[in-house]
Amino acid sequence: MLPELPTRAPDNDDSPSRNCRLARFRLDLGYDGTDYSGWAMQPGRRTVCGVLTDALSTVLRRPVALTVAGRTDAGVHAIGQVAHADLPADADTAWVVRRLARLLPPDVRVRAVTQVPDAFDARFSALRRHYRYRVATAAHGAEPLRARDTLSWPHPVDLDAVNAASAGLLGEHDFAAFCKRREGATTVRALQRLSWTRGPDGVVVAEVSADAFCHSMVRSLVGALLDVGRGRRAVDWPAGLLQRTERASDVAVAPAHGLTLVAVDYPPDDELAVRAEVTRRVRVPDAGTA
Template sequence: MSDEVEPGHVRVRLDLSYDGKDFSGWAKQRTLRTVQGELESALQTVMRLREPVELTVAGRTDAGVHARGQVAQFDLAEEVWAEHHDKLLRRLAGRLPHDVRVWKVAEAPEGFNARFSAVWRRYAYRVGDHQGGVDPLRRGHVLWHQWPLDVDAMNEASAALLGEHDFAAYCKKREGATTIRTLQQLGWERAEDGIITATVRADAFCHNMVRSLVGALLHVGDGHRPTDWPGKVLAAGVRDSSVHVVKPHGLTLEEVGYPADELLAARSSQARNMRTLPGAGCC
């Protein structure tokens, strides 16, 4: 989708969240239930459109991955927007299934592109290492790890992964797509309830990147690998069979960051030049 909005149309931004458990990821598929499919269907229904809208999203999440701060967009004729914008949020609440919610609907500023204007995405991965397992009320959002984890060791190992690198060793390769990313933040913290949360922020993520990084760092945390091992894997630049892609249910897209309105178009153009595969699945 272009950054230019056709004359007579407005670009609409949606802020939304969803529980990924029963979705086959974000991206619309013909025979499977997806977040994009549910949203586009609901929007078409509540606005009584002949054709479905086409959503562009900040980050296409994989099957089973959750989102708390996802951002999407679509273009709409001005007269349709004028008719429906003040009622759209309430009507979507009545039409959408309970595992996806839209929290904000607004006209986007000029130059906005939900995917390419973003300057960072922040994910959280939650792990429990209590020997009794995970609280049943949180089992859909927390991975249970059967060995005790050393958070200090995982933070030490994480430091070597920060910055701009080729993350080919931690990404599922996609033809024609770069694996160079800037990892801005990667840190672990244990809360009072014992749940350990990894906070991972980057300009963008390639396929399976977050879950692969978490898998490598859990090996360090439980003592199966030394703290310098994840950095050595990164430097080798090839997939290592010892790096496991952890299960998706512990992962949540928490927030997407955008620059000031006047910088949106420039950021979008820059990001387009860096990424060659539109909307590749993530994390």
């Protein structure tokens, strides 16, 4: 039986619920985003951040604020999401993980809680984020056990065409045509990987990596490239959209459920502060969304 915290701390208590020293902790987590209105808290809506914050606050008997690497949209999943929070420095991290496993719903799991340097910032210290988009092209659609994370797309996908079109998007560009613009937010991003493969099960998988993503960027890229793969658009069409300075209405946004955040990369500990400062200079509130 796991130990339980007292229901009410005495007035002179110096336990984690009261005046204790805080330290920074990294949380590695995953979730099935199907039944969530995205990561970010929204009044009256079930969100990943809301569910996780409530559970952490209950476990630690104190308010907890989370900062996340990538604020995924409604319906988007994660297996490699990273967040940070300032928690009691003496927190038993293994115990916290076990308690969260009992409190959280089965569609959110925290795999590890690890103390990190104070300079660690899940959002601004990140070097790059990696996403995966799954597309089932079979006539019968996605297999039942993968239907929640795989788009059913009963059309042929020409991998040579989509990879050629993807190559024209690599590098640092203004991706305004592929982003839902937010006031004051830059749409310049450095796209480092955009490649398509077909697995043994016939599912087409797009691997997408960048320093950060603006709102709906990954799903817009996938939507545009699926049109290329289906033969409805020319190979050079997606790259040509980079000349636009506004959202392209002719770009379809691929459904959210095919997208998963798979990993976030960070520099060594002694480079965290510098990386965060550089990112803050060029990023504004929506950095990291997909």
